Amino acid sequence: MCIQRVQYAKLEAKKVGQPIPDGAFTVACAEACSTDSITFGDVNNAKSAVRAAKSDARAYHLLEEVGTQPSVFYLTKVRNA
Amino acid sequence: MHYESTERKPLILGDKSYHQITEDVVRPIETAAPRAWWIAFSIALVMFLWGVGSLAYTVATGIGVWGLNKTVGWAWDITNFVWWVGIGHAGTLISAVLLLFRQRWRMAINRSAEAMTIFSVIQAGLFPLFHMGRVWLAYWVFPIPNQYGSLWVNFNSPLLWDVFAISTYLTVSVVFWYVGLIPDFAMVRDRAINPVQKHIYKILSFGWGGKAKAWQRFEEVSLVLAGLATPLVLSVHTIVSMDFATSVIPGWHTTIFPPYFVAGAIFSGFAMVQTLLLIVRKVFKMEDYITIQHIEMMNIVIMVTGSIVGVAYITELFIAWYSGVEYEQYAFLNRATGPYWWAYWSMMTCNVFSPQLMWSKKLRTNLVFTFVISIVVNIGMWFERFVIIVTSLHRDYLPSSWSMFSPSFVEVGIFVGTIGFFFTLFLLYARTFPVIAQAELKTILKTSGEAQKKLHNDHGAHH
Numbered sequence: 001m002c003i004q005r006v007q008y009a010k011l012e013a014k015k016v017g018q019p020i021p022d023g024a025f026t027v028a029c030a031e032a033c034s035t036d037s038i039t040f041g042d043v044n045n046a047k048s049a050v051r052a053a054k055s056d057a058r059a060y061h062l063l064e065e066v067g068t069q070p071s072v073f074y075l076t077k078v079r080n081a
Numbered sequence: 082m083h084y085e086s087t088e089r090k091p092l093i094l095g096d097k098s099y100h101q102i103t104e105d106v107v108r109p110i111e112t113a114a115p116r117a118w119w120i121a122f123s124i125a126l127v128m129f130l131w132g133v134g135s136l137a138y139t140v141a142t143g144i145g146v147w148g149l150n151k152t153v154g155w156a157w158d159i160t161n162f163v164w165w166v167g168i169g170h171a172g173t174l175i176s177a178v179l180l181l182f183r184q185r186w187r188m189a190i191n192r193s194a195e196a197m198t199i200f201s202v203i204q205a206g207l208f209p210l211f212h213m214g215r216v217w218l219a220y221w222v223f224p225i226p227n228q229y230g231s232l233w234v235n236f237n238s239p240l241l242w243d244v245f246a247i248s249t250y251l252t253v254s255v256v257f258w259y260v261g262l263i264p265d266f267a268m269v270r271d272r273a274i275n276p277v278q279k280h281i282y283k284i285l286s287f288g289w290g291g292k293a294k295a296w297q298r299f300e301e302v303s304l305v306l307a308g309l310a311t312p313l314v315l316s317v318h319t320i321v322s323m324d325f326a327t328s329v330i331p332g333w334h335t336t337i338f339p340p341y342f343v344a345g346a347i348f349s350g351f352a353m354v355q356t357l358l359l360i361v362r363k364v365f366k367m368e369d370y371i372t373i374q375h376i377e378m379m380n381i382v383i384m385v386t387g388s389i390v391g392v393a394y395i396t397e398l399f400i401a402w403y404s405g406v407e408y409e410q411y412a413f414l415n416r417a418t419g420p421y422w423w424a425y426w427s428m429m430t431c432n433v434f435s436p437q438l439m440w441s442k443k444l445r446t447n448l449v450f451t452f453v454i455s456i457v458v459n460i461g462m463w464f465e466r467f468v469i470i471v472t473s474l475h476r477d478y479l480p481s482s483w484s485m486f487s488p489s490f491v492e493v494g495i496f497v498g499t500i501g502f503f504f505t506l507f508l509l510y511a512r513t514f515p516v517i518a519q520a521e522l523k524t525i526l527k528t529s530g531e532a533q534k535k536l537h538n539d540h541g542a543h544h
Contacts (some may be wrong), residue, residue, distance in 0.1 A: 003231070007231055063478050063479075066478070067329075067331050068329060
């Protein structure tokens with residue numbers, strides 16, 4: 001995912017010596033998306049927006065049963081159940 | 082001195098002296114090439130040049146000129162890679178494992194088998210190299226310290242293990258082959274009349290003098306190298322199989338892969354040795370050294386390894402059903418009855434059915450039959466890799482991304498080119514290298530030569 005952007009942000013953070021705060025960095029597709037359909041962040045950070053999305057009951061992985069635990073996950077459609 | 086039972090068939094036929102062996106082995110090097118050699122060499126060279134053209138087109142335009150698509154991202158390139166690496170295995174088995182087991186029949190065939198190993202590993206290496214697209218960055222596959230930021234190899238990837246396995250294999254095979262060649266090059270050097278030829282063989286033979294101490298070291302180093310090469314027979318194709326087995330694709334993700342691939346590799350390798358040696362013995366009149374018994378032994382190995390491969394195929398089918406995993410079951414149903422059913426049944430016929438005919442002694446000692454089967458086996462083993470790779474990939478988990486694969490003329494050209502390259506190398510080898518390890522063969526003349534055995538027998542009867 002945007003390897004140049006990610007690498008640059010990591011190196012900048014290293015120079016400063018501080019972790020990147022949630023929301024300070026994002027990938028190009030997420031930045032361009034006006035409806036927030038794509039969220040990028042650190043799932044290991046308990047306070048991040050992406051972690052909140054992951055904890056949502058709607059979160060799922062594609063082919064979850066295969067067990068590869070990919071870093072991309074989706075939220076199911078909101079249905080009027 | 083060691084005497085061999087007369088029950089054992091002689092390994093060298095006719096009344097041969099040491100000098101006669103030298104004459105027979107060196108003849109192809111010292112005499113002009115026959116017309117058949119030139120015809121074969123021209124055909125091989127044309128095929129090779131076609132391959133060079135196809136590769137040049139691939140590099141210049143990009144691998145989009147192949148028939149690959151989003152779903153089938155690996156097809157002929159990896160099929161051909163595995164096929165060529167597999168062929169190489171018989172050489173190492175013959176030279177290393179049979180040496181450790183003291184199987185003396187290997188002495189007539191090991192030189193050509195090792196040559197075949199090296200030439201086929203070279204062909205194999207071309208495929209991953211050119212699949213990279215940007216061939217000039219190929220050194221990125223090695224863990225070289227660099228300042229490119231995050232550029233580093235992934236040690237979790239079996240493709241990296243492949244890099245180490247194949248390069249180790251090629252190195253050990255070349256060293257082993259070359260060490261064995263030293264006394265034989267010295268023999269050619271000592272006989273050479275042409276000063277240029279003499280000089281070349283002088284360099285190649287590293288100033289071999291033939292002292293007792295040199296022979297003793299030669300024997301020792303051969304044994305050490307055999308010990309080093311033996312694990313490679315098992316490890317190289319195990320790692321090749323892990324390219325598939327460590328992924329999650331149904332039909333690939335199975336624990337049977339390593340032994341199944343190793344057996345298949347030895348199976349196809351022996352078939353290729355058989356093809357090459359049947360030609361060599363006929364063209365160079367080596368029937369007294371590569372006897373029917375040698376051919377029969379190799380046919381037995383083909384039969385046994387072919388049966389192991391057959392058991393593996395059936396085990397795979399059984400486990401697919403027994404596992405209860407729908408994806409796995411569909412993968413195998415699709416192999417046998419899907420759009421690539423013809424590839425699956427070609428594989429089954431060539432690899433499982435045809436070697437079973439070798440149970441008949443009459444058939445396995447028949448040269449024409451053996452030659453046909455040796456080619457059929459390699460066709461079958463090519464189909465095996467095609468079936469494993471393409472039929473597993475083209476229909477995996479998501480039906481929305483199912484597709485078909487057919488090769489472009491460029492891929493066909495590259496494959497034909499590697500066959501041409503292989504035979505170009507082998508034909509050049511056959512005219513410039515002693516095709517039989519004559520120094521080694523001479524060590525068994527007194528015990529396993531036909532006339533010498535007979536003499537000892539008659540002499541023994543008087544006591």
